[in-house]
Amino acid sequence: MDEAQLIKGIQQGDRKSFQILVETYQRMVVNTCLGIVHNQADAEDMAQDVFLEIFRTAENFRGDSKISTWLYRIATNRSLNLIRNNKRKRFFQSIEETFTGGRNRTSEISESRGDQPDQNIADQQRSDLLHRAMDRLPEKQRIAFTLNKYEELPYQQIAEVMEISLASVESLIHRAKKNLQEQLLDCYKKKCV
Amino acid sequence: MVSYIKSNKMKTKCVHKDLIFYLDNELSVEMRAAVEKHLEICADCRSFLVFLQEGMQMIEKEKKPEVSPFFYTRLSARMDEKPEHQAQSQWVRLAQPAFFSILLVLGIYGGLKLGSNASSSKEIRPATSSIQMLNDFEDEPIESFLLDKL
Numbered sequence: 274m275d276e277a278q279l280i281k282g283i284q285q286g287d288r289k290s291f292q293i294l295v296e297t298y299q300r301m302v303v304n305t306c307l308g309i310v311h312n313q314a315d316a317e318d319m320a321q322d323v324f325l326e327i328f329r330t331a332e333n334f335r336g337d338s339k340i341s342t343w344l345y346r347i348a349t350n351r352s353l354n355l356i357r358n359n360k361r362k363r364f365f366q367s368i369e370e371t372f373t374g375g376r377n378r379t380s381e382i383s384e385s386r387g388d389q390p391d392q393n394i395a396d397q398q399r400s401d402l403l404h405r406a407m408d409r410l411p412e413k414q415r416i417a418f419t420l421n422k423y424e425e426l427p428y429q430q431i432a433e434v435m436e437i438s439l440a441s442v443e444s445l446i447h448r449a450k451k452n453l454q455e456q457l458l459d460c461y462k463k464k465c466v
Numbered sequence: 467m468v469s470y471i472k473s474n475k476m477k478t479k480c481v482h483k484d485l486i487f488y489l490d491n492e493l494s495v496e497m498r499a500a501v502e503k504h505l506e507i508c509a510d511c512r513s514f515l516v517f518l519q520e521g522m523q524m525i526e527k528e529k530k531p532e533v534s535p536f537f538y539t540r541l542s543a544r545m546d547e548k549p550e551h552q553a554q555s556q557w558v559r560l561a562q563p564a565f566f567s568i569l570l571v572l573g574i575y576g577g578l579k580l581g582s583n584a585s586s587s588k589e590i591r592p593a594t595s596s597i598q599m600l601n602d603f604e605d606e607p608i609e610s611f612l613l614d615k616l
Contacts, residue, residue, distance in 0.1 A: 454486040
């Protein structure tokens with residue numbers, strides 16, 4: 274079944290076509306979300322939201338671009354929205370903590386640590402460091418970098434997903450790498466790992 | 467000539483800022499050679515290169531994760547429950563702000579009403595009424611009070 278048939282099926286509400294689409298692209302969508310939210314459970318929830326949105330809005334898909342481009346676009350937007358919401362939550366949580374004396378914070382940290390019990394501590398520290406550095410990147414740099422590094426997308430496809438020029442993608446990824454390197458260098462000098 | 471000067475400078479100056487591009491193989495042949503030459507003599511840059519490499523390798527380790535085998539089952543279940551939940555959340559989304567707006571308007575109205583009642587009752591009350599108690603002498607002069615005692 275080619276892309277056009279798949280989309281036509283989904284537009285007609287055919288669950289089988291939708292299942293084929295999900296099974297074909299689920300790993301790609303989860304991986305993209307993971308590159309932005311850095312948590313497997315959140316990434317899977319996010320990927321489910323992406324597919325639900327695809328199912329609900331399939332009739333709007335005109336077929337100008339590939340399904341994967343459409344999926345990447347929704348996945349990156351939704352992941353960024355989640356991060357914005359989390360930032361807002363953290364802000365209110367920090368206010369709450371000033372009143373409760375930070376009693377809720379410790380349980381949350383231990384939960385997130387328990388996600389990957391097999392990883393050794395050094396890897397976990399490196400991973401945390403890299404995630405922190407990536408989270409500090411401006412949104413567009415982060416999307417371009419994630420699509421390039423996690424999904425290994427060529428610059429041309431990133432340009433299509435982000436609806437910007439090829440030169441802009443090159444510039445975004447170059448600046449993202451420079452920023453990441455600066456942050457890692459700062460950490461290296463302070464010996465934080 | 468320029469590259470010669472650049473490579474000479476690199477022999478002494480740290481190349482921290484080029485290492486991420488060195489790792490990604492994005493430097494020109496000349497620059498790459500110059501960085502490699504510098505790395506031979508600079509232990510600090512070598513150490514940072516290892517640090518950087520280990521950090522960036524984390525992406526390779528964590529990407530392309532195994533997706534839960536129940537991914538579609540869960541998604542399918544969510545699709546079946548979605549319309550009811552959505553209708554409910556839509557109702558809540560409309561009703562909640564409306565309820566709080568009405569509450570706010572009622573609160574403001576009540577406050578204004580209470581305030582105006584308080585100020586109008588103050589105006590109606592004559593200013594002398596509180597002093598009237600002090601003027602009891604007018605009704606019963608002290609002379610007659612003393613005469614009664616006698």
